[in-house]
Amino acid sequence: MAYNNNGYNVEFLCDVDEKYRCIVCGNVLCYPLQFKTCGHRTCSGCLKEVLRSKSNPKCPIDGVNISIENVEEDEAIHQKILTFEVCCQRHLEGCNWTGLLNDLEKHLKKCQFEIIDCPKGCKEMIERQNIEKHISTNCSKREILCEFCKCSTHYDQLKSHWNACQMYLVSCPNSDECGKIARIDFDRHIRKDCKFKPIFCPFADEGCTYKGKVHDMEKHLEKDHLQHMIIFRDQIANQERIIQKQDEIIHQQENLLQDVLQRNEHSFTYYITEYSKQFNLARKCREHSVIYSDPFTVGKYGYKLSLVIFPNGNGIGKNKYLSVYLQLMRSEYDDILAWPFHCKVTIELIDQNINFDDRKNITFSLIPDKKRKQAAFMKPKNDTFTYFGSSMLASHKQLKARHYILNDTIYLKVVVKPTGDIGV
Ligand SMILES: [Zn+2]
Ligand SMILES: [Zn+2]
Ligand SMILES: [Zn+2]
Ligand SMILES: [Zn+2]
Ligand SMILES: [Zn+2]
Ligand SMILES: [Zn+2]
Ligand SMILES: [Zn+2]
Structure with missing residues (x-):
């Protein structure tokens, strides 16, 4: 608006008589009101100044009491004022328009010197006459075509568009000689086409x-x-x-x-059938005095041993006892075993009583003394024939008692249990 209801703030080209001016603001009356009591006039917007000034409002010119009931619109004066000739409010900026006050508002709507908001929304204030130039050259919201993909975008979004534009030209990191590559082709170029990879x-x-x-x-x-x-x-x-x-x-x-x-302990069981026959042979004939068991090994890679059995006794047990010994045999693992042999050894004559709980096995145990280095416990050589064990495991009399011999068979069990640092 070129004016509000507090007088016309425009330049009039004619002399304006005092009666056309507001007694409050001094400007040419805008929508005039007249006090019926004294005839003075104010703009419709200025009346409130008079009414507000005192509890008992008076005309500021002559002090006559004013009340809202005796104020009336002065339509005749209003129409007269609208016929006064004025120049455009932006004449100092260069607008040459002159015309009736009545036409001023219409003129201002298209006045080329009016400053308006850029219609593109860039927030700039531009004279109407420059708006087209602004929109085509300066406006940050102007439409612009991306030179790479030819898509339309706003000027102020072009940079971010380029960051994503698939047709934007990028350089090969391997060499400038590859030239510029559209972003859409970049991966394939690096993967396949680049000669400078x-x-x-x-x-x-x-x-x-x-x-x-x-x-x-x-x-x-x-x-x-x-x-x-x-x-x-x-x-x-x-x-x-x-x-x-x-x-x-x-x-x-x-x-x-x-x-x-x-x-783990290892056990080995050996039996002799037709024991009475074997016993008689041993008693009568020197060559049959001893029975050797099959060799057995203690564990998979351990010592190799064999039982040496004298049914009619040997040494101090001769003719009275069953003597049972163990002999260390040569084995392919001897080199990795610990010597002298010092496992705990138990030789057991099994009581074959059917009732397990009633059995009374005859046992003999021995733990070789490492320090004594007896020949029987040393690493076996070709020519050695030494053994260790019991010359008096069981007397002939003992053997007949209980069930040590059953079905003319005896069972001998050997249990070998490593002690301490033995490599078995
Ligand atoms: Zn006024
Ligand atoms: Zn008055
Ligand atoms: Zn103008
Ligand atoms: Zn703009
Ligand atoms: Zn683009
Ligand atoms: Zn390349
Ligand atoms: Zn290299």
């Missing part, structure tokens, strides 16, 4: 981190020969460390296995 050193798997163009790679291979040797050396050292570590683990596991084996 760096290649990895053929010793990359061995740890060389060099990568370069084909030509540079040739130079690298010539020049960095020593570096490659160092890489190889380090890698070998590394693998040796790994092997060493694995050896340690295997060793630990072997120890663990031995530990388990050592905790």
Whole structure:
């Protein structure tokens, strides 16, 4: 609006008589009101100044009492004022328009010197006459075509559009000689088409981190020969460390296995059938005085032993006792076993009573003394024939009691239990 209801703030081209001016604001009356009591006039917007001034409002010119009932619109004066000639409010900016006050508002709606908001919403205030130029050249909200994809966008969004535009031209990181590449083709270029794609050193798997163009790679291979040797050396050292570590683990596991084996005792049972016949033979004939069992081993890789049985006794047991001994035999594992042999050994003559609870086995136990180095416990040699055990395991009289002989058969059980640090 060129004016509000507090007088016309415009330049009149004619002299304006005082009666057309508001007694409050002094401007040419705008929608005039007249006090019926004294005839003075105010703008419709200025009346409130008069009414508000005192509890008992008076005309500011002559002091006559004013009340809202004796104020009336002065339509005749209003129409008269509208015929006064004025110039455009923006004549100082260059507008040459003059005309009736009545037409001013219409003129201002298209006055080329009026400052208006940019209709594109860029928040700039522009003279109407410059708006087209602004929109086509300066406005940040002007429409613009992306030069790459030809899509329309706002000028102030062009940069962010380019960040995503698939047709935007980008450079190849490998070489300027590749020229500019549309973003949509970039991946394929890097993957397939680029002639300047760096290649990895053929010793990359061995740890060389060099990568370069084909030509540079040739130079690298010539020049960095020593570096490659160092890489190889380090890698070998590394693998040796790994092997060493694995050896340690295997060793630990072997120890663990031995530990388990050592905790286990091993038993072997041997029987002699037709015992009375064997006994008589032993008694009568020197060559038949001794019976050897089949050899047996203590554990899978342990000592090899065999029972040596004298049915008619041996040494101090001769003619009175059953003598039973053990003999260490040569085995292929002797070299890894601990010597002298010092497992706890038990020889047991089994009572074959059907009722298990009533059995009374005759047992003989022995733990070899490591320090004494008796021949019988040493690593066996070809010519040795020494044994250890009991010359008096059971007397002939004892044998007849209980059920040591049943169906003319005796059973002998050997239990070998490793003690301490024995490698069995
Ligand atoms: Zn006024
Ligand atoms: Zn008055
Ligand atoms: Zn104008
Ligand atoms: Zn604009
Ligand atoms: Zn684009
Ligand atoms: Zn390239
Ligand atoms: Zn290399």
